[in-house]
Amino acid sequence: xxxxxxxxxxxxxxxxxxxxxxxxxxxxxxxxxxxxxxxxxxxxxxxxxxxxxxxxxxxxxxxxxxxxxxxxxxxxxxxxxxxxxxxxxxxxxxxxxxxxxxxxxxxxxxxxxxxxxxxxxxxxxxxxxxxxxxxxxxxxxxxxxxxxxxxxxxxxxxxxxxxxxxxxxxxxxxxxxxxxxxxxxxxxxxxxxxxxxxxxxxxxxxxxxxxxxxxxxxxxxxxxxxxxxxxxxxxxxxxxxxxxxxxxxxxxxxxxxxxxxxxxxxxxxxxxxxxxxxxxxxxxxxxxxxxxxxxxxxxxxxxxxxxxxxxxxxxxxxxxxxxxxxxxxxxxxxxxxxxxxxxxxxxxxxxxxxxxxxxxxxxxxxxxxxxxxxxxxxxxxxxxxxxxxxxxxxxxxxxxxxxxxxxxxxxxxxxxxxxxxxxxxxxxxxxxxxxxxxxxxxxx
Numbered sequence: 001x002x003x004x005x006x007x008x009x010x011x012x013x014x015x016x017x018x019x020x021x022x023x024x025x026x027x028x029x030x031x032x033x034x035x036x037x038x039x040x041x042x043x044x045x046x047x048x049x050x051x052x053x054x055x056x057x058x059x060x061x062x063x064x065x066x067x068x069x070x071x072x073x074x075x076x077x078x079x080x081x082x083x084x085x086x087x088x089x090x091x092x093x094x095x096x097x098x099x100x101x102x103x104x105x106x107x108x109x110x111x112x113x114x115x116x117x118x119x120x121x122x123x124x125x126x127x128x129x130x131x132x133x134x135x136x137x138x139x140x141x142x143x144x145x146x147x148x149x150x151x152x153x154x155x156x157x158x159x160x161x162x163x164x165x166x167x168x169x170x171x172x173x174x175x176x177x178x179x180x181x182x183x184x185x186x187x188x189x190x191x192x193x194x195x196x197x198x199x200x201x202x203x204x205x206x207x208x209x210x211x212x213x214x215x216x217x218x219x220x221x222x223x224x225x226x227x228x229x230x231x232x233x234x235x236x237x238x239x240x241x242x243x244x245x246x247x248x249x250x251x252x253x254x255x256x257x258x259x260x261x262x263x264x265x266x267x268x269x270x271x272x273x274x275x276x277x278x279x280x281x282x283x284x285x286x287x288x289x290x291x292x293x294x295x296x297x298x299x300x301x302x303x304x305x306x307x308x309x310x311x312x313x314x315x316x317x318x319x320x321x322x323x324x325x326x327x328x329x330x331x332x333x334x335x336x337x338x339x340x341x342x343x344x345x346x347x348x349x350x351x352x353x354x355x356x357x358x359x360x361x362x363x364x365x366x367x368x369x370x371x372x373x374x375x376x377x378x379x380x381x382x383x384x385x386x387x388x389x390x391x392x393x394x395x396x397x398x399x400x401x402x403x404x405x406x407x408x409x410x411x412x413x414x415x416x417x418x419x420x421x422x423x424x425x426x427x428x429x430x431x432x433x434x435x436x437x438x439x440x441x442x443x444x
Contacts (some may be wrong), residue, residue, distance in 0.1 A: 038436065039117060039429075039432055040115055040116045041108055041109055041116060041428070042109070042159075043104065043109065043120045046121065046122060046148075050128070050151075051123060054127040058070075058071060063134045064130065064134060067091060067094075067127075070090065070093075070302070073410075074101040075096075075097030075098040076088040076227050077090045077094065080225065086228045086229060086410070088227055089303070089304075090225045091301070092173060092208065093127065095126075095173040096125065096126055096127065096172070098408060099171045102408075103120055103428075105411060105412075106428065114162075117167065119168045121148075121168055121169065121170040123148055123170050125144075125171070125173075125174075126172055126174045126178075127173075129178065129192050132192045133178070133192070138188070141181055141188045141193055142185075144179070144193060144194045145199070145200060146199070149200065164442075165202040165203050166202045166203075166435065166442060167435050167439065168202070168203045168204070169431050170203065171206045171207075171220075172194070172207045173207075173208065175209035175324045176211050176214075176217050177209065177211070178190075178191050179192050179207075181196065183197075195214065195217070201216065202216070204216050204434055205218070206218055206219075207220070208220070209326040212350065215438075218354065218427075219326065219351035220427045221331050221352060221408075221423045222326075222328035223408050224332050224406075225304035225308075225332075226304075227410040228409050229410040229413050229417075234404065234409070238400060238403055240312075241336060241337035241400055246286070247313050248286055248289070248314040248315065249288070249289050249314070249315055249384060249385070250290050250317070250381065251290070251292070251293065251311060251313075251338065252269075252290070252292055252318040253293035253300065253329055253332075254295050254329060255295050255297070256296075263374060264320040264370040265320050268320060271289075271381060272289075272291075286315070293306065307329070311335075311336035312338070314338050315339060316339045316340075316384050317339065317341065319342050321347055325344055326346070326348065331406050334364075334403065334406050335403060335406065337399050337403075339396055340364075341365070341380070342367050343368055348361075349361050355402075355405050355406055356402070356406075360398070363394075364398040364399045365395075366383070366384065404422055406423050407422055408422060408424055
């Protein structure tokens with residue numbers, strides 16, 4: 001088994017290196033096409049210890065899943081079944097790899113860093129963090145990132161010094177809290193201190209969940225398991241979502257809520273257990289008030305069939321906070337055309353402003369303060385049943401319209417499909433605008 005895994009990883013690395021080699025040797029790379037003013041990106045060459053070598057250790061961490069199967073298809077993972085071309089068993093941690101592969105297809109790349117408006121660092125920070133979170137360097141977490149910084153200052157230092165790192169950005173496929181351990185913690189507790197290092201205060205970090213105060217952090221969507229390779233696959237899915245009959249008023253896919261301590265997940269479970277038939281669906285009534293998909297112990301993480309089918313049949317999908325406020329399930333729900341219900345602003349409203357504009361937030365979601373539910377007895381079902389059916393239909397249509405914005409399409413694809421903005425394109429555009437604004441601020 002170990003030999004098979006090693007062979008698969010070796011084949012994948014060889015393929016990925018070949019893609020990188022083609023991108024680097026492309027004679028047109030320095031000739032940036034028209035329409036790229038203010039959007040030129042230079043991909044910084046980093047030694048393999050900062051990216052590809054980290055993939056070779058995919059089975060080294062006993063306290064997390066063997067990540068090797070999720071390297072397939074440049075980080076999208078294995079297809080959910082043999083004939084699937086758009087559904088994969090995607091692990092969120094692989095977004096760093098997915099992002100790296102997709103950035104190489106951007107139309108405004110330049111091989112000359114002096115012409116670049118932004119510098120992309122293809123550093124797999126979340127994968128590198130595993131050795132500090134679970135591995136041999138657990139007591140050295142304050143050092144996470146220092147090796148990268150030393151390289152940036154020692155190799156072609158002018159690239160960094162030109163703008164003191166203000167034009168640099170990277171992807172960190174974990175919540176920012178996992179990289180925010182104070183440098184003063186002794187002994188270290190959970191997390192690394194990458195985002196606490198003054199050396200990186202000028203770098204824009206794209207994470208799954210940002211903290212409220214650091215300007216350089218920006219949340220981007222968790223990857224779902226849907227990665228269409230071309231327009232027909234996306235259009236076919238959107239059609240299916242629109243036609244899906246919603247037979248459950250609300251759904252919760254997750255774990256927790258079994259302790260006696262009052263909390264929002266416990267309140268949700270109690271409501272679901274006491275659910276009954278509810279009037280008010282598209283056909284006059286819902287077959288049931290609440291559907292519950294038990295995802296305890298990570299059993300749903302790489303099995304989208306387990307939760308996507310129920311989500312397609314639900315009108316509302318409940319998104320209570322867990323260990324942190326945000327959830328991948330939010331984006332699974334949007335993908336299924338299931339209107340998300342949030343219980344605190346940090347779960348989405350204040351996080352994903354590039355992909356979910358705050359001024360449109362109430363058009364596609366419902367917000368219920370968790371304190372009202374947990375401590376004042378407000379029933380979620382009463383709130384949702386109080387929304388007129390016509391408004392529910394409009395909200396669902398708004399959710400459906402958002403599907404392309406929160407989907408990471410598969411690498412490759414036709415030029416026409418690439419021209420349509422997806423989650424990654426929106427993240428890159430937002431980053432370029434933020435870097436431009438920041439540079440204007442510091443130059444004043």
